[in-house]
Amino acid sequence: xxxxxxxxxxxxxxxxxxxxxxxxxxxxxxxxxxxxxxxxxxxxxxxxxxxxxxxxxxxxxxxxxxxxxxxxxxxxxxxxxxxxxxxxxxxxxxxxxxxxxxxxxxxxxxxxxxxxxxxxxxxxxxxxxxxxxxxxxxxxxxxxxxxxxxxxxxxxxxxxxxxxxxxxxxxxxxxxxxxxxxxxxxxxxxxxxxxxxxxxxxxxxxxxxxxxxxxxxxxxxxxxxxxxxxxxxxxxxxxxxxxxxxxxxxxxxxxxxxxxxxxxxxxxxxxxxxxxxxxxxxxxxxxxxxx
Amino acid sequence: xxxxxxxxxxxxxxxxxxxxxxxxxxxxxxxxxxxxxxxxxxxxxxxxxxxxxxxxxxxxxxxxxxxxxxxxxxxxxxxxxxxxxxxxxxxxxxxxxxxxxxxxxxxxxxxxxxxxxxxxxxxxxxxxxxxxxxxxxxxxxxxxxxxxxxxxxxxxxxxxxxxxxxxxxxxxxxxxxxxxxxxxxxxxxxxxxxxxxxxxxxxxxxxxxxxxxxxxxxxxxxxxxxxxxxxxxxxxxxxxxxxxxxxxxxxxxxxxxxxxxxxxxxxxxxxxxxxxxxxxxxxxxxxxxxxxxxxxxxxxxxxxxxxxxxxxxx
Numbered sequence: 001x002x003x004x005x006x007x008x009x010x011x012x013x014x015x016x017x018x019x020x021x022x023x024x025x026x027x028x029x030x031x032x033x034x035x036x037x038x039x040x041x042x043x044x045x046x047x048x049x050x051x052x053x054x055x056x057x058x059x060x061x062x063x064x065x066x067x068x069x070x071x072x073x074x075x076x077x078x079x080x081x082x083x084x085x086x087x088x089x090x091x092x093x094x095x096x097x098x099x100x101x102x103x104x105x106x107x108x109x110x111x112x113x114x115x116x117x118x119x120x121x122x123x124x125x126x127x128x129x130x131x132x133x134x135x136x137x138x139x140x141x142x143x144x145x146x147x148x149x150x151x152x153x154x155x156x157x158x159x160x161x162x163x164x165x166x167x168x169x170x171x172x173x174x175x176x177x178x179x180x181x182x183x184x185x186x187x188x189x190x191x192x193x194x195x196x197x198x199x200x201x202x203x204x205x206x207x208x209x210x211x212x213x214x215x216x217x218x219x220x221x222x223x224x225x226x227x228x229x230x231x232x233x234x235x236x237x238x239x240x241x242x243x244x245x246x247x248x249x250x251x252x253x254x255x256x257x258x259x260x261x262x263x264x265x266x267x268x269x270x271x272x273x274x275x276x277x278x279x280x281x282x283x284x285x286x287x288x289x290x291x
Numbered sequence: 292x293x294x295x296x297x298x299x300x301x302x303x304x305x306x307x308x309x310x311x312x313x314x315x316x317x318x319x320x321x322x323x324x325x326x327x328x329x330x331x332x333x334x335x336x337x338x339x340x341x342x343x344x345x346x347x348x349x350x351x352x353x354x355x356x357x358x359x360x361x362x363x364x365x366x367x368x369x370x371x372x373x374x375x376x377x378x379x380x381x382x383x384x385x386x387x388x389x390x391x392x393x394x395x396x397x398x399x400x401x402x403x404x405x406x407x408x409x410x411x412x413x414x415x416x417x418x419x420x421x422x423x424x425x426x427x428x429x430x431x432x433x434x435x436x437x438x439x440x441x442x443x444x445x446x447x448x449x450x451x452x453x454x455x456x457x458x459x460x461x462x463x464x465x466x467x468x469x470x471x472x473x474x475x476x477x478x479x480x481x482x483x484x485x486x487x488x489x490x491x492x493x494x495x496x497x498x499x500x501x502x503x504x505x506x507x508x509x510x511x512x513x514x515x516x517x518x519x520x521x522x523x524x525x526x527x528x529x530x531x532x533x534x535x536x537x538x539x540x541x542x543x544x545x546x547x548x549x550x551x552x553x554x555x556x557x558x559x560x561x562x563x564x565x566x567x568x569x570x571x572x573x574x575x576x577x578x579x580x581x582x583x584x585x586x587x588x589x590x591x592x593x594x595x596x597x598x599x600x601x602x603x604x605x
Contacts, residue, residue: 020511056450057448058443116321124326164332176491
């Protein structure tokens with residue numbers, strides 16, 4: 001397949017009815033509005049001055065945007081007992097360690113499960129899938145007992161170590177390794193004398209880049225948004241999300257600051273997502289995935 | 292296996308099953324090595340807690356005193372004496388039956404619709420659909436939109452237009468609370484499965500579409516059914532499993548919107564019942580029994596969906 005054809009996608013080849021295109025566009029616009037308007041309202045709320053927040057009839061969009069809500073929020077953050085930089089450090093540290101550790105461990109296991117035929121692989125995989133279906137609250141209580149026994153309570157490890165073995169990451173990577181990485185390519189690498197580790201790292205991983213970018217976003221999202229945890233009781237070890245929700249939980253008086261807090265919390269994962277999307281686009285544009 | 296001369300799989304002739312398995316295990320040492328770090332942690336922090344929970348479900352246990360074996364007492368109580376649990380079951384099934392399939396289809400269709408857009412536009416549209424699910428607790432904006440006083444946007448607008456005289460207490464009204472929670476749950480539901488569909492669609496081999504066009508695929512729907520879906524089976528299965536766990540697990544959103552317990556238990560799900568006994572009352576035995584029951588329901592759903600997905604593209 002020529003590079004030119006690939007970048008132009010398969011529009012070149014297939015018949016698409018104009019009616020179908022129009023119908024799909026209309027549907028996308030309606031659904032898009034449903035998804036986007038509440039987000040827009042969130043941002044609009046965070047920029048409203050006090051009198052607009054309590055105005056009748058309420059306006060959807062802000063009329064004279066101000067940044068006072070963000071100012072109030074940072075003011076409140078400064079008053080906290082533990083410096084806010086500590087909470088931010090905690091969350092960033094946990095998110096980064098947990099995400100990249102999960103990526104490495106899950107991809108490696110996923111590669112073995114998907115691409116090496118060894119006894120027991122199906123059983124292992126089925127257990128992973130089933131484990132996704134057990135409710136977390138109950139697991140948390142059992143986990144508390146296990147972590148106490150391992151002396152992990154009230155440390156970063158209590159949040160990082162279980163995240164390393166995040167099952168969704170393994171499942172995602174395994175499905176993509178299976179559908180995207182061709183056995184023939186791996187086989188020729190093995191014949192050339194490459195070790196399994198090398199084949200995994202140099203050949204398989206670049207082929208599933210969209211999958212591991214997805215894993216990074218999802219894992220990061222989960223860790224970033226993790227709030228109060230039953231495993232942590234020291235104030236210095238608590239997360240940014242927990243602290244910020246404490247600061248703005250005082251109701252009506254802090255409605256503006258609370259809207260600002262929501263916006264601050266959502267900006268970081270969205271930024272991570274946008275960065276990774278630009279990566280995905282680059283990969284797609286420059287290489288064929290399957291040949 | 293291939294015709295690899297260096298590491299040919301051991302022939303099974305002249306060997307018992309156990310001997311053959313052992314030989315194969317030794318030959319694939321490296322696979323176990325690669326799995327080891329993940330599965331070591333997985334056994335300790337995921338499987339062991341599940342096994343413990345199943346054990347606790349046959350006991351009375353409050354985290355302080357050692358568990359006391361009570362047999363199936365928790366299960367009997369659950370089905371025969373706990374009226375709220377029956378309400379929770381009904382709500383959960385309604386909730387899951389609507390949000391699960393809808394969010395699954397929506398995730399796939401949107402991913403498929405935007406697949407042919409220019410990469411840059413596709414990235415923007417992806418962000419619009421994905422943003423609600425990635426943004427943590429942003430769903431609380433719905434409590435402001437549908438707030439029960441005149442400052443809530445919906446009430447304010449309806450009052451201003453003269454459609455209603457008094458504000459509707461949306462989240463305190465038994466008729467409104469469940470539908471609203473379902474809408475908000477759907478709003479946040481284009482998450483991991485959606486992203487993996489987008490990524491999966493991108494990795495479908497282009498030459499298959501060209502071959503399909505030559506072989507007489509007439510329109511986009513035929514192309515979808517005969518080419519796209521079959522080559523995306525792994526992602527479809529992944530999405531289905533996530534849709535199951537997600538649609539049975541929307542508890543936190545409902546709690547944030549409707550409070551706990553919700554008005555007249557109108558939006559009380561199994562998840563809330565579980566959090567009530569597990570997270571608040573520390574009746575771990577009873578909570579575990581609820582979790583085991585939920586686990587069984589989800590496993591059954593998983594089996595049904597597996598059957599359905601095996602028919603794709605036929």
